[in-house]
Amino acid sequence: MNTSHNESIPAAPVQRILAAAMFAAEKHAAQKRKGAAAEPYVNHLIEVAQLIAGSSEQLDANLVMAGFLHDTIEDTGTTAEELEQAFGSDITALVVEMTDDKSLPKEVRKALQIENAPHKSVRGQVIKLADKISNLRSLLASPPANWSLERKRDYFIWAQRVVDGLSAPNPILKAEFDRTFARFKG
Ligand code: ZN
Numbered sequence: 001m002n003t004s005h006n007e008s009i010p011a012a013p014v015q016r017i018l019a020a021a022m023f024a025a026e027k028h029a030a031q032k033r034k035g036a037a038a039e040p041y042v043n044h045l046i047e048v049a050q051l052i053a054g055s056s057e058q059l060d061a062n063l064v065m066a067g068f069l070h071d072t073i074e075d076t077g078t079t080a081e082e083l084e085q086a087f088g089s090d091i092t093a094l095v096v097e098m099t100d101d102k103s104l105p106k107e108v109r110k111a112l113q114i115e116n117a118p119h120k121s122v123r124g125q126v127i128k129l130a131d132k133i134s135n136l137r138s139l140l141a142s143p144p145a146n147w148s149l150e151r152k153r154d155y156f157i158w159a160q161r162v163v164d165g166l167s168a169p170n171p172i173l174k175a176e177f178d179r180t181f182a183r184f185k186g
Pocket of ligand 1: 044071131
């Protein structure tokens with residue numbers, strides 16, 4: 001029987017994923033991407049979640065949800081307690097793992113990302129790779145108006161150093177990262 005036009009799958013994980021998407025969309029509603037096109041920030045979150053969903057045959061629903069939520073603590077003041085209440089401890093731990101300490105200077109945070117990359121959990125590394133792919137893609141498609149070529153190059157090289165530090169990179173996403181990196185002409 002061909003079910004491709006009306007495939008029936010369990011609703012619960014899809015409902016949970018969409019609840020995470022809605023939560024993230026509301027939390028980031030006022031935020032734009034830094035690029036000249038000033039896209040809604042939620043575009044980045046959807047892209048990260050899509051990359052995670054495409055990184056394996058079997059869907060890790062919590063990981064896709066954490067993809068949607070990965071910047072909520074860092075960028076929107078959402079607390080870990082709030083995430084725990086709404087989505088449970090597994091997803092909260094993943095989001096906390098993705099959260100930089102914004103009390104530190106930016107250069108220190110960037111150095112720490114390189115230093116900490118090898119120690120991230122295997123699932124955390126999937127989010128990290130998806131995040132870096134999305135950020136490089138957006139720098140290629142719509143860089144911030146005031147970024148020089150050198151600043152873009154520095155960012156690409158920094159992102160590559162973070163990714164090179166991952167101890168267990170997902171092969172599908174690593175290949176996509178490499179393709180994206182290669183598109184930078186500078
Ligand atoms: Zn992000």
